[in-house]
Amino acid sequence: MLQVLVEGRNKHKTFRAGLITNGLEITRMLNLGDWIVQLDYVRLGYTEYFDRPGHDSAKSLFWEALEILGQKKMQDERAKVRIGVKLLLTRDNATSLEERLEGILRLKARRTQRYVVDHVKIKSIRGDNEPTPDLIRAMEHKLTLLKSKLGERANDLQIDIKSAKVPSTYSCWINPIMSVIGVSGDVYLCCNFYECPDDLKIGSLGIKGEDHFREFWGKARHRDVMDRVAPASVCNSRWGCHCRLVHYQELVEPLVPYSDRDTPVIGTFFVGHEKML
Numbered sequence: 001m002l003q004v005l006v007e008g009r010n011k012h013k014t015f016r017a018g019l020i021t022n023g024l025e026i027t028r029m030l031n032l033g034d035w036i037v038q039l040d041y042v043r044l045g046y047t048e049y050f051d052r053p054g055h056d057s058a059k060s061l062f063w064e065a066l067e068i069l070g071q072k073k074m075q076d077e078r079a080k081v082r083i084g085v086k087l088l089l090t091r092d093n094a095t096s097l098e099e100r101l102e103g104i105l106r107l108k109a110r111r112t113q114r115y116v117v118d119h120v121k122i123k124s125i126r127g128d129n130e131p132t133p134d135l136i137r138a139m140e141h142k143l144t145l146l147k148s149k150l151g152e153r154a155n156d157l158q159i160d161i162k163s164a165k166v167p168s169t170y171s172c173w174i175n176p177i178m179s180v181i182g183v184s185g186d187v188y189l190c191c192n193f194y195e196c197p198d199d200l201k202i203g204s205l206g207i208k209g210e211d212h213f214r215e216f217w218g219k220a221r222h223r224d225v226m227d228r229v230a231p232a233s234v235c236n237s238r239w240g241c242h243c244r245l246v247h248y249q250e251l252v253e254p255l256v257p258y259s260d261r262d263t264p265v266i267g268t269f270f271v272g273h274e275k276m277l
């Protein structure tokens with residue numbers, strides 16, 4: 001699959017392609033790395049349980065995967081991949097997170113002694129182990145200090161640990177700027193479909209489904225799904241990621257006609273989005 005993606009991207013040059021992964025397979029299937037370094041970006045997630053007792057072997061696979069990617073990137077002159085890592089702040093990993101961040105940013109490939117990681121993103125975990133508001137404030141302060149201590153190495157350090165919880169009355173009209181296609185060809189409204197995939201499915205591509213987005217995009221089912229999104233299980237999903245679109249929506253609301261919260265979502269959101277087809 002990676003090969004198809006890289007070759008398609010090289011041929012058409014109309015899209016950027018990247019991979020978000022825990023990276024563990026990279027150490028088992030070495031040729032994966034050869035394709036990954038030809039992508040535009042790769043981001044490895046440093047899973048919070050790596051630092052719990054009994055997970056040392058998974059943790060060392062993570063470091064090994066980073067090392068492999070760094071090495072392969074240096075060896076392949078066509079490789080322009082941006083190597084990133086994502087860290088999650090939890091209620092109980094604040095101290096080790098700082099240490100981990102420093103280790104990641106200072107990691108150098110053994111042979112070339114060049115830095116491996118280009119970008120680090122830090123977010124807060126969701127669910128029961130979500131950090132308290134006080135911890136978030138304290139960590140924002142500490143991480144800002146650490147960022148200035150790390151100087152240039154931290155130029156591309158993104159600290160975004162504020163809680164992204166949205167109120168139960170939240171109306172998302174921005175989700176049609178993206179879609180998620182599952183491996184079976186099912187298309188979902190947005191990336192946080194894990195807890196209720198049937199409710200979030202807007203159509204299908206492939207053998208058993210419709211053939212083109214236009215057959216379901218903006219049609220009754222799509223609008224209906226969008227209008228019925230339950231913020232508690234979708235936007236605040238325990239299994240999904242923090243939805244950055246909430247933040248984008250907040251930023252653009254004052255600037256676009258959809259900003260009027262009194263206007264029902266269903267009557268407004270496809271006004272601009274239909275041009276995307």
Ligand code: SF4
Pocket residue numbers: 172173174175189190191192229234235236243244245246
């Ligand atoms: S998670 Fe919620 S806010 Fe984010 S795109 Fe989906 S519906 Fe919109």
